[in-house]
Amino acid sequence: MEWLKTLSGRWNSNIAIDHLLPGGLLGTVEFIYGKDLNSIYVRNANLTEPARYLKDGRPYYTDASGNNRLNTFVPVDGDTIGFFGGVYVIDNSDEGYHYSGAIQLRKQFDFGLQTGLAYAYQEAKSLLKSTEIASVLFAENPVQGDPNKPELSYSEFGMRHRITGNAIYTHVWNDNFTSHFGLFFEVSEGNKFAGAGGNRYSFVYAGDVNGDGQTGNDLIYIPESQEDINLVPYEDEGGQTISPEDQWSKLNAFIEQDDYLKEHRGEIAERFGAVNPWWWNIDFRFMQDFAFLLGGMRHTFQLSVDILNLPNMINDEWGVRKIASSAATNPLELVGFDEDGEPNFNYKGATTTTYVDDPGVNSRWQMQIGLRYFFQ
Numbered sequence: 001m002e003w004l005k006t007l008s009g010r011w012n013s014n015i016a017i018d019h020l021l022p023g024g025l026l027g028t029v030e031f032i033y034g035k036d037l038n039s040i041y042v043r044n045a046n047l048t049e050p051a052r053y054l055k056d057g058r059p060y061y062t063d064a065s066g067n068n069r070l071n072t073f074v075p076v077d078g079d080t081i082g083f084f085g086g087v088y089v090i091d092n093s094d095e096g097y098h099y100s101g102a103i104q105l106r107k108q109f110d111f112g113l114q115t116g117l118a119y120a121y122q123e124a125k126s127l128l129k130s131t132e133i134a135s136v137l138f139a140e141n142p143v144q145g146d147p148n149k150p151e152l153s154y155s156e157f158g159m160r161h162r163i164t165g166n167a168i169y170t171h172v173w174n175d176n177f178t179s180h181f182g183l184f185f186e187v188s189e190g191n192k193f194a195g196a197g198g199n200r201y202s203f204v205y206a207g208d209v210n211g212d213g214q215t216g217n218d219l220i221y222i223p224e225s226q227e228d229i230n231l232v233p234y235e236d237e238g239g240q241t242i243s244p245e246d247q248w249s250k251l252n253a254f255i256e257q258d259d260y261l262k263e264h265r266g267e268i269a270e271r272f273g274a275v276n277p278w279w280w281n282i283d284f285r286f287m288q289d290f291a292f293l294l295g296g297m298r299h300t301f302q303l304s305v306d307i308l309n310l311p312n313m314i315n316d317e318w319g320v321r322k323i324a325s326s327a328a329t330n331p332l333e334l335v336g337f338d339e340d341g342e343p344n345f346n347y348k349g350a351t352t353t354t355y356v357d358d359p360g361v362n363s364r365w366q367m368q369i370g371l372r373y374f375f376q
Helices: 134-140 244-257 259-263 310-314
Strands: 002-004 010-021 025-036 039-044 073-076 079-083 088-093 097-108 113-126 161-172 177-189 278-294 297-308 322-324 333-337 343-346 355-357 366-375
Touching (some): 088 134, 278 310
Parallel strands (some): 002 088
Antiparallel strands (some): 025 097, 039 088, 073 079, 113 161, 177 278, 278 297, 333 343
8 A cells, every 4th residue: 555645846956167267178167966855755654663673773573473564454344354564655854965066178179179078976865765666665775774764875876976088089071071080988986877776786684684574675784793693504505504603704705805894894784885886988989971062952961880888899808897796785694583583694605796797788889870961
C-alpha cells in the first residue's frame, strides 16, 4: 500500500561570470546551489518500534514472536482476512542539497584552432537512492539505522571531480572544401551514468540485519578487529570447514585494500559513501565539408566520423574503466543470531578486490559515421 502525502520542491541558484583575460583567454567561473525545500522520502507506517538495539547501535525491529508489523492482517467486519504488509508513505523533508562549481578557459587562435579546458566539482546529498516505486524506494534504500528516518548521505549520481578539454582545428582548403579535426578528453572520479547506477556505491549486508523485513539494504559495520564481528564456521564447496579466524584474515585483507573501508573502521558505512575509481577518455571527430553552388543556392554535404574512446581502439587495455563488483559491495552474509541477539556472519571472500573491469560500452571503443546536408 502506498500513500502520497505532498509534492516535492527545490530552490536552485546559479551565478556565472565570463571575463576576457590577457592573451585572448576567455575565462568562466560558475557556481550552482540547490536546496531541497520539500523533497521526498519514504517510510513504512506499519513498521513497529524497535524491539531492541544491536551492538553497533542500529535498531532491530523483529520481536521475540517474529513480528515487525503494527498490523498483521486486514480487519473486515470483525474478521481478519488478507495479509497486511507495508504501508509506504511518501513524506517530506528539507534536508537535501547540492552544489557545484566550475572554472573554464577558452581560446581561439587566428590559424583555425579552438581550445578549451575546464574543471568542475560537485557534491550532492539526499535521503534516498533513486528509483520509481515507493515500496522499492523503501526496500532498496541503504540505511545505517532507522529506515523510517533515512540519514542524509551522498547521491549516487554526479561526478565529484571532472576535468574536460577540447581542441578543434578547422582548415579551409578552398571555397568548396573544409576539414575539421577535433579531440575531446575527460578525466573524472567515478563512473558515468549509463541508464542505471551511478558513480558511487554502498557496502551492504546480504540479509536482513535490522529485522525490518527488507533484505540487502542494511549498511555494514566495518570492524576494527575480529572482536567487532561474529564470524561463524561454514563448509565450503569442497566440504572443508572454514574457521572464523580464516574468514577474518581474508576479511581484514579485503578491508585494507579498499580506501573507504580502511578509513572508516569502527563505523557503519555511509549510503553511497564510496566512489568508483578515476577514469580517463579521449574521443576523436573528423568532419569534411563538400560545398557547391546550384540554382543560386549553396549546398553543403558534411561527412563526419567519430571515434569514441580512441585509446581503447589503439590498445585494448587502455580506456577500460573500473567499477565496484556486486561481490565486493555485499561482502558479509547474515546466517543467524547468537544467544545475545547479535548477528552472525560468514565472509566467503568471493572477491579479494573491490574493483573489476566495467564490461559496459563505456569501456569499449565505438565508431559512428554521419552525413548531413545544408542549403542556403
